[in-house]
Amino acid sequence: MADLFKNFIGGKWLRAKSDATFENRNPANRDDLIGVFPASTAEDVDAAVQAAKSAFATWRLVPAPKRGEILYRVGELLRNHKEEIARGMTREMGKILKETRGDVQEGIDTAFYVAGEGRRLFGETTPAELPDKFAMSVRMPVGVCALITPWNFPVAIPTWKMFPALLCGNTVVLKPAEDTPASAARLVEILAEAGMPPGVVNLVHGRGEEAGAALVRHPDVQLVSFTGSAAVGREIASVGGQLLKRVSLELGGKNAQIVMEDADLELAVEGALWGAFGTTGQRCTATSRLIVHRDVAQKMTDALMARSRQLKIGDGLDESTDMGPLINQAARDKVLNYISIGKQEGARLLIGGGIHETGACAKGYFFQPTIFDRVISKMRIAQEEIFGPVLSVIEIGSFDEAISVLNDSRYGLSSSIYTRDVSRACRAMRDIQAGITYINGPTIGAEVHLPFGGVKDTGNGHREAGTTVYDIFSEWKSVYIDYSGKLQKAQIDNN
Numbered sequence: 001m002a003d004l005f006k007n008f009i010g011g012k013w014l015r016a017k018s019d020a021t022f023e024n025r026n027p028a029n030r031d032d033l034i035g036v037f038p039a040s041t042a043e044d045v046d047a048a049v050q051a052a053k054s055a056f057a058t059w060r061l062v063p064a065p066k067r068g069e070i071l072y073r074v075g076e077l078l079r080n081h082k083e084e085i086a087r088g089m090t091r092e093m094g095k096i097l098k099e100t101r102g103d104v105q106e107g108i109d110t111a112f113y114v115a116g117e118g119r120r121l122f123g124e125t126t127p128a129e130l131p132d133k134f135a136m137s138v139r140m141p142v143g144v145c146a147l148i149t150p151w152n153f154p155v156a157i158p159t160w161k162m163f164p165a166l167l168c169g170n171t172v173v174l175k176p177a178e179d180t181p182a183s184a185a186r187l188v189e190i191l192a193e194a195g196m197p198p199g200v201v202n203l204v205h206g207r208g209e210e211a212g213a214a215l216v217r218h219p220d221v222q223l224v225s226f227t228g229s230a231a232v233g234r235e236i237a238s239v240g241g242q243l244l245k246r247v248s249l250e251l252g253g254k255n256a257q258i259v260m261e262d263a264d265l266e267l268a269v270e271g272a273l274w275g276a277f278g279t280t281g282q283r284c285t286a287t288s289r290l291i292v293h294r295d296v297a298q299k300m301t302d303a304l305m306a307r308s309r310q311l312k313i314g315d316g317l318d319e320s321t322d323m324g325p326l327i328n329q330a331a332r333d334k335v336l337n338y339i340s341i342g343k344q345e346g347a348r349l350l351i352g353g354g355i356h357e358t359g360a361c362a363k364g365y366f367f368q369p370t371i372f373d374r375v376i377s378k379m380r381i382a383q384e385e386i387f388g389p390v391l392s393v394i395e396i397g398s399f400d401e402a403i404s405v406l407n408d409s410r411y412g413l414s415s416s417i418y419t420r421d422v423s424r425a426c427r428a429m430r431d432i433q434a435g436i437t438y439i440n441g442p443t444i445g446a447e448v449h450l451p452f453g454g455v456k457d458t459g460n461g462h463r464e465a466g467t468t469v470y471d472i473f474s475e476w477k478s479v480y481i482d483y484s485g486k487l488q489k490a491q492i493d494n495n
């Protein structure tokens with residue numbers, strides 16, 4: 001019998017009102033059923049939003065340091081259960097144990113970092129322009145927040161959104177991706193165990209087009225925080241625009257690593273390998289373009305091919321595995337399609353390009369690490385997000401050309417340059433159009449206390465993590481206290 005999972009609404013675990021369900025299977029082995037989950041509809045979403053709305057009335061009044069203390073306990077519980085959660089996550093979505101442990105660690109780091117913010121969450125005090133008057137600004141919660149998340153960071157991404165949202169005094173309804181509902185359920189169990197009052201955190205499983213869309217449209221949802229594809233982000237932004245909701249979007253990427261001729265090539269190869277094939281290329285910050293100086297291109301691609309051949313593909317629960325499966329059949333079809341597009345466009349397939357289904361991999365969605373060279377920037381494989389283990393090598397002849405190729409993208413999330421020249425490094429920092437730039441490091445590896453997000457089509461100007469996330473989840477209020485005992489008119493009485 002498969003495990004039957006439920007929604008979490010108002011502190012209770014409930015089936016979908018329609019009783020409809022969907023299955024979730026292990027992408028490394030389709031025979032392994034993770035569980036059966038409620039296929040929620042607008043009715044379930046409404047119940048969750050109502051629970052969040054009524055909990056907001058009291059949660060917003062809990063002092064922020066107290067809210068922070070509960071989040072601190074969440075961090076401790078995540079730390080105590082790190083291994084179990086990581087194993088469940090690998091089974092549910094395929095990335096290797098080292099990475100799922102990192103995913104949970106990101107949640108732990110976020111919990112402790114945000115918990116401390118309970119005693120800061122600073123506003124400003126400033127002199128008023130009139131006598132006997134006091135002026136300050138304070139952060140206010142927004143209300144009920146809808147959190148809609150993707151499957152590639154099943155714990156980390158929900159925590160990036162949820163913990164700061166809760167710290168600010170909001171209540172939340174989480175709609176996790178259909179491919180990782182069990183990891184989300186485990187996270188919510190931990191929040192409840194840590195002492196979150198009923199209704200403060202609610203969980204609704206279901207399809208994006210149904211449960212997700214109903215959540216976005218719900219009149220009592222004040223804010224939608226979404227991480228996922230640009231296509232869905234656009235849809236949410238347009239609905240949110242019509243309904244005048246606060247919408248924050250973290251979308252796709254087409255991240256590039258530049259390797260100049262003066263770079264430490266061994267380091268650059270290590271970086272490209274990790275950036276391109278870590279998480280099977282399914283990170284929003286994955287390296288999908290390698291922009292390399294022609295003087296070192298051959299050496300770089302030879303070394304990369306040699307290292308890629310050594311990668312062990314398989315079940316992420318095996319500690320010796322380097323690369324797990326893609327998330328599902330649709331993802332594998334999409335990657336395969338881009339392999340034919342690349343060939344048709346005239347790129348040269350150096351290695352990989354096919355599904356990997358030998359031996360124990362026969363029942364999963366495995367794919368070979370793939371490298372194309374002779375790629376030019378206008379090709380679709382150099383422009384569109386593939387979200388798989390596919391690296392496109394673009395040769396350039398100068399630093400300026402490298403920057404202009406890197407910036408020739410509608411996305412602008414992460415970027416990297418390998419060079420030993422400090423002036424090139426500083427110019428790259430200044431001229432690259434991206435939310436994140438690494439010098440002599442791969443495009444992946446963000447830390448939770450720095451802003452995270454991107455420019456151009458990667459988002460709509462917000463930054464999660466760091467201290468910037470509080471600008472998403474709170475509203476500023478300016479407060480004036482006039483203790484003069486008379487009517488004082490700003491801009492008039494003092495001129």
Ligand code: NAD
Pocket residue numbers: 148149150151152153175176177178206207208209211212213216227228229230232233235236250251252253283284285385387413453458
């Ligand atoms: P997706 O857009 O298909 O789904 C994301 C979430 O949106 C899921 O929970 C889904 O159920 C829901 N959804 C789908 N349609 C919806 C609708 N019409 N209304 C409301 N919700 C809806 O994305 P995915 O395949 O899960 O994730 C991969 C994408 O996420 C990639 O493009 C990747 O770059 C991006 N991503 C971005 C970041 C970032 O921080 N910038 C981080 C991770 C992933």
